[in-house]
Amino acid sequence: MISAKRTHAAILAAISTFIVAACGGGGDAGSDSTARASSVPATLSANQQIFESFVLAPAEGSYFLHWNLNYSGAQTAGVSYAFSDFGLLTASPLTSGPQPSPQSAPHNITSTLALPTPGATRVLKNGAVLVASRTSTVSYVGDDVLVDSLAADGVTVVFSEIRSNYETVALTGLVKSAPADFAHFHNSFFSNANVLDATATYLPGAAYLKFDQTNKGDRYNAFDCTTATTGTNITPCRTATTLTAALTAGITSNSDGTTYRLANGTITTVDGVPVWVATNPRPQSATMTSTVQYRVYFELNGNVYTGGLTKDGALMGDSYYVSNPAGTTVAQRITFLPFDIRMNKAAHDSIAAAMKI
Numbered sequence: 001m002i003s004a005k006r007t008h009a010a011i012l013a014a015i016s017t018f019i020v021a022a023c024g025g026g027g028d029a030g031s032d033s034t035a036r037a038s039s040v041p042a043t044l045s046a047n048q049q050i051f052e053s054f055v056l057a058p059a060e061g062s063y064f065l066h067w068n069l070n071y072s073g074a075q076t077a078g079v080s081y082a083f084s085d086f087g088l089l090t091a092s093p094l095t096s097g098p099q100p101s102p103q104s105a106p107h108n109i110t111s112t113l114a115l116p117t118p119g120a121t122r123v124l125k126n127g128a129v130l131v132a133s134r135t136s137t138v139s140y141v142g143d144d145v146l147v148d149s150l151a152a153d154g155v156t157v158v159f160s161e162i163r164s165n166y167e168t169v170a171l172t173g174l175v176k177s178a179p180a181d182f183a184h185f186h187n188s189f190f191s192n193a194n195v196l197d198a199t200a201t202y203l204p205g206a207a208y209l210k211f212d213q214t215n216k217g218d219r220y221n222a223f224d225c226t227t228a229t230t231g232t233n234i235t236p237c238r239t240a241t242t243l244t245a246a247l248t249a250g251i252t253s254n255s256d257g258t259t260y261r262l263a264n265g266t267i268t269t270v271d272g273v274p275v276w277v278a279t280n281p282r283p284q285s286a287t288m289t290s291t292v293q294y295r296v297y298f299e300l301n302g303n304v305y306t307g308g309l310t311k312d313g314a315l316m317g318d319s320y321y322v323s324n325p326a327g328t329t330v331a332q333r334i335t336f337l338p339f340d341i342r343m344n345k346a347a348h349d350s351i352a353a354a355m356k357i
Helices: 008-013 033-039 046-055 180-185 187-191 243-249 345-354
Strands: 017-019 062-070 081-087 099-102 122-125 128-131 135-141 144-150 157-170 207-215 219-223 251-253 258-260 265-270 273-278 294-300 303-310 319-322 334-337 340-343
Touching: 046 144, 046 157, 046 207, 062 187, 062 345, 081 345, 122 157, 180 187, 180 319, 180 334, 180 340, 187 319, 207 345, 219 294, 243 251, 243 265, 243 273, 243 294, 251 303, 258 294, 265 294, 340 345
Parallel strands: none
Antiparallel strands: 017 062, 062 081, 062 340, 099 135, 122 128, 122 219, 135 144, 144 157, 157 207, 207 340, 219 303, 251 258, 265 273, 273 294, 294 303, 319 334
């Protein structure tokens, strides 16, 4: 799933805002079909039963919120937003094999804010920059759920993640009195008194899923270095040069607050593309996630581009909350969450009905 992202400068300039970026994991999802077939379970595991209780028809879907809302006070026109989308399966991967799971169109859950154009997740894969579409393929591996995010051709896997440790939590009573995990994950909805009606209650049957996401395969995200784009033609950091030459001179990452040089990492080759990977992880103040990510630069078609490496097996964090508003640094203000959350339609509709903006 894809959500719009704010620039690092905007995050630091307005740290009281909160944005979640749902990007998923994966990268080298190329396990062969024979290996996958041999690991398909004979019966549903507890994880898979819980997963299907939300996402398999006649269930009404697994819902996710995307937002950029101020932690307190009024929202900012043209910047703030809140929308949702959902995924639904028509058949079980247990009995019918890997299933397509197209993400629904974005649905604005506010009446006063504009619906933004969702951003794009781009990944360096197979020697080129690929854009993830809004369609995934879901299959089962052992006790867990494997989600492969696909390119626009509906076949090429752009990145993958393994989801595990599912649990279901009921939502009852006042919307504002949600369990801590749910409230923290959706931080600005619950921290800002202007967002949700304090008297609204959850609909019968409202519940959410909490689960872990693990990155499957090394994933090389590709970022714009200057002007923002949404397609495969990301903007380079250096043109008409080599990776070695650019890093010998040094490339400054404003978001990381670091000038990266050749000696700060190692050059390797990924699917025929020279890629430099930093030795040390990027700061959390830049990634705004608990996911450990490493700055990369890569040489493609005579230019040098940037991105971030999430290594195989990394636990994917998907949200954070402001735990200490008085803190003077990002690390002091923010607590990063290592789990993910989805909700059923009753929970989603409860939140949407409670919105005051």
